[in-house]
Amino acid sequence: MGITFRKETFRDDFTFRNSPEHIRRFPFPFHEDAYMYAVNIEPHVVGPKGSVLENLIDVDEHYVAEMQDRALVLAEDPLRCQSLPHMTLAGWDLLELLMEQQSLGYPEHFTLTRDGDRWRWINRPLGIDDTFTFGDTSTLPYGPMEYITRQSQGDFCILDQRDGNLWMDAGMVTTQADWSLDFDIGMNFFEWHAPVPLAHEKGIFIRALKFLTNIQQGKPARRLNWTMTVNPRLDTSPENYHKWGPDRATVTPENVGDKVHLRVELQSFWRLPRSNGIVFPIRCYLIKMDELLTQPKWARRLHRVIRDLPDELANYKGLTRYRPTLVEWLSKLDDGSATSPGFGPD
Amino acid sequence: MSTGTTKLDVVVSDVVPVNDLVTRFHFRRRDGELLPTFSGGAHVVVEMRDGGRTRLNPYSLMGSPLDTSEYTISVRRDDVGRGGSLFMHRNVRPGLEMVISYPVNLFSLDLRAKKHLMLAGGIGITPFMAQTAQLAAEGGNFELHYTCRTASLGTYADVLRERYDRRIRLYHDDREERIELDRLLSTQPLGTHLYVCGPAGMINWVRDRAAALGWPPETVHFEHFAAPQPGLPFDVTLAVSGKTIRVDEQQSLLEAIEAAGVDPPYLCRGGVCGQCETNVISHDGKFIHNDHWLSEEDHRSGCKIMPCVSRFEGKSLVLER
Numbered sequence: 084m085g086i087t088f089r090k091e092t093f094r095d096d097f098t099f100r101n102s103p104e105h106i107r108r109f110p111f112p113f114h115e116d117a118y119m120y121a122v123n124i125e126p127h128v129v130g131p132k133g134s135v136l137e138n139l140i141d142v143d144e145h146y147v148a149e150m151q152d153r154a155l156v157l158a159e160d161p162l163r164c165q166s167l168p169h170m171t172l173a174g175w176d177l178l179e180l181l182m183e184q185q186s187l188g189y190p191e192h193f194t195l196t197r198d199g200d201r202w203r204w205i206n207r208p209l210g211i212d213d214t215f216t217f218g219d220t221s222t223l224p225y226g227p228m229e230y231i232t233r234q235s236q237g238d239f240c241i242l243d244q245r246d247g248n249l250w251m252d253a254g255m256v257t258t259q260a261d262w263s264l265d266f267d268i269g270m271n272f273f274e275w276h277a278p279v280p281l282a283h284e285k286g287i288f289i290r291a292l293k294f295l296t297n298i299q300q301g302k303p304a305r306r307l308n309w310t311m312t313v314n315p316r317l318d319t320s321p322e323n324y325h326k327w328g329p330d331r332a333t334v335t336p337e338n339v340g341d342k343v344h345l346r347v348e349l350q351s352f353w354r355l356p357r358s359n360g361i362v363f364p365i366r367c368y369l370i371k372m373d374e375l376l377t378q379p380k381w382a383r384r385l386h387r388v389i390r391d392l393p394d395e396l397a398n399y400k401g402l403t404r405y406r407p408t409l410v411e412w413l414s415k416l417d418d419g420s421a422t423s424p425g426f427g428p429d
Numbered sequence: 430m431s432t433g434t435t436k437l438d439v440v441v442s443d444v445v446p447v448n449d450l451v452t453r454f455h456f457r458r459r460d461g462e463l464l465p466t467f468s469g470g471a472h473v474v475v476e477m478r479d480g481g482r483t484r485l486n487p488y489s490l491m492g493s494p495l496d497t498s499e500y501t502i503s504v505r506r507d508d509v510g511r512g513g514s515l516f517m518h519r520n521v522r523p524g525l526e527m528v529i530s531y532p533v534n535l536f537s538l539d540l541r542a543k544k545h546l547m548l549a550g551g552i553g554i555t556p557f558m559a560q561t562a563q564l565a566a567e568g569g570n571f572e573l574h575y576t577c578r579t580a581s582l583g584t585y586a587d588v589l590r591e592r593y594d595r596r597i598r599l600y601h602d603d604r605e606e607r608i609e610l611d612r613l614l615s616t617q618p619l620g621t622h623l624y625v626c627g628p629a630g631m632i633n634w635v636r637d638r639a640a641a642l643g644w645p646p647e648t649v650h651f652e653h654f655a656a657p658q659p660g661l662p663f664d665v666t667l668a669v670s671g672k673t674i675r676v677d678e679q680q681s682l683l684e685a686i687e688a689a690g691v692d693p694p695y696l697c698r699g700g701v702c703g704q705c706e707t708n709v710i711s712h713d714g715k716f717i718h719n720d721h722w723l724s725e726e727d728h729r730s731g732c733k734i735m736p737c738v739s740r741f742e743g744k745s746l747v748l749e750r
Contacts, residue, residue, distance in 0.1 A: 168541075169539075169540035169541040170540075172540060172567075179466075243540070243541075244537065245537070245539055245647065246646075246647045293703060297696065297702065297703065297704055299435065299531060299533060299696070300435075300465060300467075300531050300532060300533070301435035301465060301531045302435055302531075356465060356466035356467055356468060356532070357466055357467075357468050357494060358468060358540065359468045359470075359471075359534045359537040359538075
């Protein structure tokens with residue numbers, strides 16, 4: 084049975100919603116009633132049926148709407164997609180990975196057939212049926228990375244590995260939480276993480292880099308990250324700060340449930356076989372507070388996490404302005420009872 | 430099994446003598462599927478069941494990355510080595526089922542390079558077989574200088590000359606031909622990257638001259654074919670697993686830990702990747718650090734060791750593992 088793709092928007096009238104099944108599969112990121120950085124990296128292996136980990140590359144009911152939103156962002160600002168000249172081979176690697184994973188996980192929606200270098204790709208939700216020569220950029224309407232990431236949910240950073248470091252040398256980034264590919268392109272791992280508070284002191288980045296540079300082919304890894312967003316916007320980029328920044332001042336006790344969204348990123352890390360690069364898909368999931376409260380455990384726990392978050396982190400995540408309003412609203416959902424261990428709802 | 434990499438079940442599909450010292454081995458997947466794609470410079474770790482003992486040796490993939498119907502490696506026989514290459518030469522026949530790791534690349538091409546200048550010594554030619562195939566397919570600019578003892582020991586020299594003609598330069602020790610290294614290094618176009626693979630002496634010579642002639646370190650890439658060095662036997666206590674084990678003369682510390690039933694991570698087994706790094710809890714004696722991973726400061730501190738290549742001489746050693 085196929086996915087029923089929603090018609091919805093992530094801008095203007097903000098009609099984005101999660102279906103009840105999608106609320107239950109939301110990747111809630113807090114396994115306890117508090118939050119602090121950790122190198123929370125684990126093997127990216129297939130998880131329970133019905134969860135966002137059922138397939139290693141997840142496609143969900145928001146797919147078509149997200150791809151339409153991406154096309155709008157790119158039409159306004161083509162610099163959201165960039166690839167330095169030496170990264171074309173890595174782009175082909177990524178095209179192969181995403182076509183393989185999407186067709187494997189969702190055969191009713193995607194089909195890949197290969198005859199040597201002659202490949203045919205059918206994407207039914209987007210009405211695409213293309214035949215091309217693998218490795219020959221002139222046979223696709225875009226470069227290989229842009230072609231396939233216009234058809235894949237989430238952002239993609241492709242990292243070149245050299246000198247014991249990772250370099251952000253290509254990417255498709257349109258659904259980001261306040262950072263910019265155009266700013267970070269060409270930077271190494273330490274340079275692009277420079278703004279993150281507290282974690283440097285803990286030596287987290289040195290350990291994380293050692294781990295990432297040792298990621299092996301056939302053994303992807305993953306972690307969850309989170310922030311909050313006012314209104315269900317996918318594109319909260321620095322370039323468009325003037326559009327979404329002022330939203331933070333619009334949160335009132337009356338509209339918290341509809342406006343404030345928990346934004347969870349499922350980040351995975353894959354070694355690419357031909358280029359020996361690493362691709363870092365950042366898949367964004369949004370859930371509004373009114374949807375979250377349908378799972379009482381999550382609402383109780385989120386109250387405690389946001390209430391006790393260190394100020395530096397709240398500031399870095401951009402919550403400071405509306406945190407008191409949000410905590411007050413969430414406190415009414417917290418009866419003080421214990422939360423069960425683990426991420427899932429009760 | 431191992432925590433190193435994902436494993437592949439393969440069958441030896443062919444064994445081809447190349448010259449007096451080198452034999453080539455071909456592997457195919459047992460299930461008939463294609464093998465994983467790889468990049469030039471990658472190696473696999475081959476598991477050898479040698480009686481009651483498991484040997485794990487890394488070998489560069491030397492086929493074209495464009496053809497993954499089979500993997501090929503070339504093994505130089507070392508009659509005084511630790512036994513892995515002898516096992517390959519004596520015991521591995523077509524039809525034998527073996528287990529190898531997924532490809533791992535610790536000697537990757539820098540795809541930004543305007544030109545790739547490659548220097549190979551002896552069996553150090555193997556990673557360049559795949560790298561030149563990869564570059565040739567993409568129209569990349571490369572030049573390979575290959576030194577060997579004699580023409581008959583110039584493994585694949587004929588193949589390379591036929592494929593790439595003047596991009597290949599050969600040097601034979603018995604004819605006293607030497608790479609004119611300084612001239613070569615000082616006449617390269619801007620944007621050239623240098624790659625060297627061969628005996629330690631050659632690698633050190635090339636790195637030193639490149640540094641002296643002003644090559645930025647990030648443009649100089651090298652791969653050691655370092656097997657663990659034998660040494661005096663020593664005893665180790667593993668604190669976490671609560672075992673005390675003996676490391677034999679011909680055994681590496683990593684192999685002894687594995688033989689004791691502990692499953693430490695590893696990738697290269699040659700002291701460069703960092704995966705098997707282990708904390709030292711206490712020691713009374715001297716480390717013989719043969720690795721290229723830890724900093725000099727780490728070596729001096731006595732707090733860390735790379736069990737794949739490093740040894741110890743002294744009274745007592747306790748590791749965290």
